[in-house]
Amino acid sequence: MGLSPPEAAGLNPPPPAPGPQSLRDLFFAFNRLSMQGFGGVLPVAQRVLVEQLGWMDRAGFVQLMSLGQVLPGPNIVNMAVIYGDRCMGWRGSLAALSGLMLAPLAIVLVLAWIMRLGGTSAHLSGALRGMAVVSAGLIISIAIKSWPTLRRNVMGMPMCIAIAGTVVALVGVLRLPLAYVLLSLGPIAWGIARWKLRP
């Protein structure tokens, strides 16, 4: 990575706070990050949950993301449901999930309805394309911000670089389906980590 870690820029996240105090807290936190999530919620989720609220640290966020990614279904939905459950049981899940989904669902359906009545234009599709490019950059930035957490990884930095690099080569360059790569490389990575952790 050419960029120096974010710590150097004095952007250390706040120390972990106690987390949400009520179902309301959970609902509004997920509502807030979802409503800011144009072209994908993950980058904003990282910013809000780690950097603004301090409910988890960077490594905790990567762990939650790994779970969300490995389990079937939309990643951010899995993350909301799992985090909500961890904090406050099934009610917490429901609060986080509805915070995440309800308002954006209403907005996107109203937009779809308006577009159906009014049709589309070249300007609009240009704007959509521009937003897609920025959201790609936002997603890459979470990868870069999460990178320093690998320094404490039991597999060691060279192995982490090899694994992450293989994923980028297979998915980013060769364009293999994410699911295949996850199902083949995941168990290998698990095996290596399990070997390093042996008592």
Added chain:
Amino acid sequence: MEAVARALVDLMSGTQALSWADLSQLFVHFALLSFLAIGGAITTVPDMHRLVVGEWGWLNDAQFSGSVALAQAAPGPNVLFVAVIAFNAGGLPGAAAALTGTLLPTTLLSLGAARWGEQRRDTLGLQAFIQGMAPVTIGMLASTGWVLTEPSRSEWMCLPLVGATVWLMVRTRISPLWMIGAGALIGLMGWI
């Protein structure tokens, strides 16, 4: 008045007025597809295209990709594209069937799996999962971002814009909303 009434009726159907049989077909197929959505909802787009455009013929190509683009650009999780596709095909009933089909079974499964894992948090097997998956997840994120730039990569503005976004996100606390706004503006001007 009549126009308003017509617009409201329009909410309950899309290109089709879906029957109960259509709705349950939608629910079941999208539920099955959601189990394949390992690594992100967006990976199911090709399969949904095959069903909704190819097999059922409810939307044409342009309507389908327009639905996905709209959901990508609007706030909220990417999975909302499922609701938009089904809304355009079959109105609010379609959106409800498709979204519950996509979310309900996988959410319950994830909840169960996470609880199971939480109880075994200190076991070596689970610790190995946490440690082993971290570089895989980070590699996936980088690749997903790269793949998303594909449609615009031939435009000269594309990579500088990605670079600027990454730099601002890593080095400043500026809200991502500003960058999305800038991206929309650049696209609107036809520069990308």
